[in-house]
Amino acid sequence: MTPTRRDFLSATAAASGLLGSILKTGLAQAGPAPGRPGPRKVLHAPNGSVDQGRRVGRVRVFHLVAEPVTWEVAPGLVLDVWGYNGRTPGPVLEMTRGERVRIYVTNHLPESTSVHWHGMIVPNGMDGVAGLTQRPIPPGATWRYEFVVPDAGTFMYHPHFDEMTQMAMGMMGMIVVREPNEPRPDRDYCYMINEWSVKPGTRKPDPGAMSDFNVLTLNGKVFPGTEPMVAAVGERVRVRFGNLGAMDHHPIHFHGLSLQVTATDGGPVPLSARQPETTTLVPVGTVRVVEMVPSEPGDWPVHCHMTHHVMTQMGHGLPNLLGVDPGGTEAGLQRHLPEFMAMGHTGMGGMGEMNMAVPENSLPMKGAAGPFSYIDMGGMFTVLAVRARLEGDAPLGWYQHPEGSVARPATHEELAADGVAVISQAP
């Protein structure tokens, strides 16, 4: 039997006494099974926070603090970023159409900033464009924005001063405006999409990057750091996506259900304009609100369908070894590089599972353990956990499939009965 890379790794790890630590690392990176269902009919930002402000007389008051933040994207990758109120994205600001809001912005950044209320039609002087509609907010200062919320919908906020740097560093957030007394969906989720350029082994995103973004986040997290959504069969689920990434649009794909785009940051989509979809494209600088009613229980992936966006810190420009017979080259290089393994000649699957030593503070090729095997994906990937019923508040755990409902190896008898001829092929 030909030894596999995995065999080699096991032997090497055992020989060098590293197996214990590798196993420990592997356990620490077990995938995030769906957690508690949480309350219904409230706005929820997975991995994030929702801020409803506080009432002061007839005004709803918010306070955003723009500041440097240490942010864990997923276990194993911590970044030095900028955000609001200790996080990136900042809190979802939840308010009601027609009420007066007063938003204080304190600048704890090393440079000036401003805040633009993206999609909201506010008085021009409150639009937050430094230089055009206001002076920049200098470091250390606290400025006040105040306006009457004009429209219901889903919007965003971000700086309009040194946008390239400040947004690349994570300064952004979502705004949800409700109609007074509007009926709420059973589940209401809100995601801010962003992309970062972080060289593996570093902590600081590169604001100068214009391509090769390698950390693709949902609410500032990559899989396996993403918190799954939860819903029951038959519940109406609303998911709001806002994209303030620098360059990339994201086709967000839902497995196991059909959805409709019900609104953008420009307002509701008329019923007549809606169409069934399983994927919705969220371009840069836009909001897409989708709604669905799950009918099939299970753990359903939700992810960007750009394949590089479900990889974290993937290397590019590497020699293409796919299909190459390494012959004696692996042994030849191992003479001088004992940890060397030929990789990529049969594909790249399973690399993350090997838990080989990688640069510190990096997540290259990393996914997480799933209920059946390792999930190779990372990046912009999460799960919508649909259950037949949601009772209590206990953690859901992975979906338990009814017997006979999971794909399995075909038997010879089954193949023969169905007239399927399989030509045996050596691996």
Add this chain to the structure above:
Amino acid sequence: MRALIATLAASVTLLGCAPSTTSVFTSVADDAARRTGHRLDWRPEDAQEGLPGVDLARGLARELSSGLTIEGAVRLALRNAPALQVELEQLASAQGAYSQAVAPTNPELHGSVLFHGEGHGTPGVHLDVTMDVLSFVMQATSRRGADAGLEVSRVRALSAFVRLVAEVRLAMLDLLTAERVLEKRTAIVELTSTTADLSSRMRVVGNNTVAEDLNQRAVALQARLDGEAAQAVVLRARLVVERLIGLTGEATVWKTRGGEVPPDRAAGVNRSAGAFERQVVERSLSLDERRAEVQLAAANVDRTQLHRFLPQLGLGVAVEREGDAEMDLGPAFSLTLPIFNLGSGAVDASAAQLRRSQQALTAAAIELRAEARRLWVEAEVSRRRFEAVRDELVPLRTAALEEAQKAYNGMLIGAFALVDMKVAALSAEIALSEALRDAAAAEVRVEAARQGLVLRQDGAASHPGPAETSNPSSSGAGH
């Protein structure tokens, strides 16, 4: 007749005062041992055979079979190097010349027989025996010159000894380093030939361009050429060691004990520059040689001045008998009359030679001090470079390679980039071997300077040009 007997007795006495060859050799050997810790081994018997003696051959075989070390090579060279034996024979030759120089000239016998013709009786006989009286008068001057001449030879023999010790150490440092470099170059050749193989395999399945493949092959070829050059360096370094030690024929099948140059060889100069400079000047063999040359030139001046007005004066006895008469005895003398040659040219030449020797001594002292400071600086600089390469560059390259391996594990870089980092790490190890060699070589030069000999960077002894009195064994004679 009594005068003749007295003269002969005096000559024997003077000859008895000349040092023997053994005592001169012992003096040099003791000095060599004090300076270097090694003993001289003079083997005049081997010169006739042209081959090492049985004991020496056994010693050679033992040293070579166990793998040659730096100090083992030094021991072998001191016992076996023909060049050193040449210098020792030169010393023996100088000692013989010394004895010749201080010996009085032999008496001269002049005689004549006068035949008076048929029937005129017994032929007359005239004999006179004279001796060069000036050789006695000049005895002190001749001895001074001979002393100086012998001292020059003694110093040159010592210098050859110290130089041989240093040159063997330097040659062994070169060889050990070349072997280490060859190891690393061989590893680079294996790595790059493997990546070239990988590249061609990629090309076969259409995964890389012709240009990429050609580049990998060129990289491998360049590495192979570098490897062959490193092999040639090893061979050349071996030949130098063999020449210095005197290995030929079957004895050239040998190996080093292997391993790196001992780091303590690059211990550095553990003293101040000023103290080192004073020590070098105090122990300098080249200055000793220059001083002896000054003494030699001064003796030559005295000799030429004395000979100027009295080039030759012979005194002795004359015996004469006419026919059957009684033998008459009386004094005899001979005298060269300085009428046409007053010897002023010889006096001027010797005086100029004396001044030249004195200036050469001054120049040598100045250059020696400068060379001592240079050695000190070079030893310090090379030691610091070695420590920086050892303590900083190599760990940096090693750490960078470890990070590159991690990046490769995460598929962040490819095999070619990883190999590039390994080659960079190996290059740093080559730099370490070379820096260690340079530091150790500088320390060998410092050690040689402390032992009395300043070697230039090319290994030659440093002194300001050869003096005219380059053959001290013949120039000290007071004739």
